[in-house]
Amino acid sequence: xxxxxxxxxxxxxxxxxxxxxxxxxxxxxxxxxxxxxxxxxxxxxxxxxxxxxxxxxxxxxxxxxxxxxxxxxxxxxxxxxxxxxxxxxxxxxxxxxxxxxxxxxxxxxxxxxxxxxxxxxxxxxxxxxxxxxxxxxxxxxxxxxxxxxxxxxxxxxxxxxxxxxxxxxxxxxxxxxxxxxxxxxxxxxxxxxxxxxxxxxxxxxxxx
Amino acid sequence: xxxxxxxxxxxxxxxxxxxxxxxxxxxxxxxxxxxxxxxxxxxxxxxxxxxxxxxxxxxxxxxxxxxxxxxxxxxxxxxxxxxxxxxxxxxxxx
Numbered sequence: 001x002x003x004x005x006x007x008x009x010x011x012x013x014x015x016x017x018x019x020x021x022x023x024x025x026x027x028x029x030x031x032x033x034x035x036x037x038x039x040x041x042x043x044x045x046x047x048x049x050x051x052x053x054x055x056x057x058x059x060x061x062x063x064x065x066x067x068x069x070x071x072x073x074x075x076x077x078x079x080x081x082x083x084x085x086x087x088x089x090x091x092x093x094x095x096x097x098x099x100x101x102x103x104x105x106x107x108x109x110x111x112x113x114x115x116x117x118x119x120x121x122x123x124x125x126x127x128x129x130x131x132x133x134x135x136x137x138x139x140x141x142x143x144x145x146x147x148x149x150x151x152x153x154x155x156x157x158x159x160x161x162x163x164x165x166x167x168x169x170x171x172x173x174x175x176x177x178x179x180x181x182x183x184x185x186x187x188x189x190x191x192x193x194x195x196x197x198x199x200x201x202x203x204x205x206x207x208x
Numbered sequence: 209x210x211x212x213x214x215x216x217x218x219x220x221x222x223x224x225x226x227x228x229x230x231x232x233x234x235x236x237x238x239x240x241x242x243x244x245x246x247x248x249x250x251x252x253x254x255x256x257x258x259x260x261x262x263x264x265x266x267x268x269x270x271x272x273x274x275x276x277x278x279x280x281x282x283x284x285x286x287x288x289x290x291x292x293x294x295x296x297x298x299x300x301x302x
Contacts, residue, residue, distance in 0.1 A: 018274075025277060029284045036288045040295055047299070062237065069233055077226040080217060080267045087216040191268045198259050202252040206240040 017181040024185040028192050031155075035196050038148050042203060045140040052137025054208050056145070061115060065205040068111050069197065075104035076194040079163065079187045089177035091170055098167045098183075101190065105160050112153055119146075145204055152200060155193050162186040215272040225266045232259050 046053045082097035116125075119142075123130035126146050131139060166183045169175035175182055236255045240248045265271045270278055 022277070025280065029280070032284055033288065036291070040292055043292070044295065044299055066233070066237060070230065073226055073229050073233070076263065076267050077222050080222050080269075081219055084216050084219060084222070087214075188268055191263055194267075195260055195263055198263070199253075199256050202236055202240065202256055206236060207249050207252055208240070208243055 020181045021184060024188050028188060031192055042144050049137025049140060052135055053141050056138055056141030057205060057208050060205045062205050064111050064115050065201050068108050069201050071104040071107045072194045072197050075101045076191055079190045083183055083187050086180045086183055087177055095167055095170050098163055101163060102160060105156055108156060148200060152196055159190045159193050162189055225262055229259055229262060
């Protein structure tokens with residue numbers, strides 16, 4: 001005798017995947033404007049303190065930044081592939097690809113930790129006693145550096161949580177080839193994270 | 209309500225896109241390593257724009273999405289450009 005739980009027996013009648021996706025896109029618009037606003041602040045102060053911003057960016061490691069960029073680009077590809085995989089009902093491949101995405105994200109986290117440690121060792125961190133003694137231009141650069149990379153890091157963490165939840169859902173069977181909107185939205189969020197970094201990397205690390 | 213009518217992106221296309229993105233990344237790094245000031249900035253931002261377009265179009269699936277969504281996304285970038293322009297005009301005339 002098979003007993004179905006109440007949840008399984010109940011038919012979902014109010015599901016609208018297109019609306020759900022639109023909702024995620026609307027949220028993405030707010031995120032674009034959020035980081036866009038920060039880029040704008042960066043642009044204005046960069047124009048006002050060109051020498052300080054030039055020196056500041058020389059303190060950042062292009063090597064670590066490049067590795068982070070590659071990691072995020074690969075992770076964007078793998079999460080897009082994971083979505084294609086679940087659409088083709090390839091559960092195992094989808095889970096493996098999400099796993100690789102999370103691995104790339106962990107590489108990013110590790111690099112960030114290493115990068116920031118270098119700064120902290122030199123007394124450069126938000127609220128440090130060294131910061132107020134810096135020239136205004138330097139203070140602006142490093143404040144923006146920590147705030148923008150920090151906010152981005154927060155988004156990486158949130159994205160990792162969302163994708164991990166998707167991973168568990170696929171394993172459990174509640175996310176599958178006929179119901180994958182959560183993975184689709186999670187993937188969109190992850191691409192946003194990559195999109196932001198695409199601009200963050202040249203502006204902070206490369207332009208001197 | 210089944211939802212399996214939407215387009216599935218081919219793995220090959222996704223792989224090709226990431227290769228192009230990596231090439232553009234190395235191109236940016238190379239150009240900016242010459243320290244060409246304003247020219248370097250412009251090239252870097254232009255390439256970043258191309259990369260963003262590719263991510264939006266292929267990874268974020270906009271190429272296969274509804275016209276409504278594509279127009280909304282375009283409008284957000286237009287809005288942002290207007291905000292940037294007005295801010296720069298403000299600062300330029302202070």
